[in-house]
Amino acid sequence: MQLTVRLVAAPERLADIVRTLHRVVMRPTQQLAGCQFAQVYLRMDEPLRVDYVEEWDDAESLRPHLSGERFGRLLELLEMATEAPEVSFRCITETHGIEYVATQRAVQASKHDA
Known part of the structure; x- marks a missing residue:
């Protein structure tokens, strides 16, 4: 599961938003089980x-x-954004490594040979 937040800050609030995100949100999150x-x-x-x-x-x-x-x-930080923030939750069901490229290339080659 991936959470993505995108926001645009007012110039005078940027440093506060980044500092709060880093100290109050990100650092504690990194310590949580499952993160x-x-x-x-x-x-x-x-x-x-x-x-x-x-x-x-x-x-x-x-x-x-x-x-x-x-x-x-x-x-609370989202409320400080100067534009409507974007928040998305993505459920990633599959992940492949470099072998995926070889597999897909082989599939495509077999389609062209047929």
Whole structure:
């Protein structure tokens, strides 16, 4: 399960939003069972845009935290956005490694040979 948050901050609020995301949301999240990854991103081409990503073992691992204080703080940060923030929850059902390329190339080659 992946949680992605994208928001645009007012210039005077950017530092506060990033600091709060980092200290109050991201760091505690990284310590939770089931959390594989949490990170805050700033974009060079959009300096006021803040992206926050969490990756969880599964939806069951994330679900109990949605009603907790940490997620409440994340929601408060969304209210500071200058534009409607984007929040998405993605359920990833399959993951493949480099072998997928070889397999798919073989499938495509067999279609062309037929």
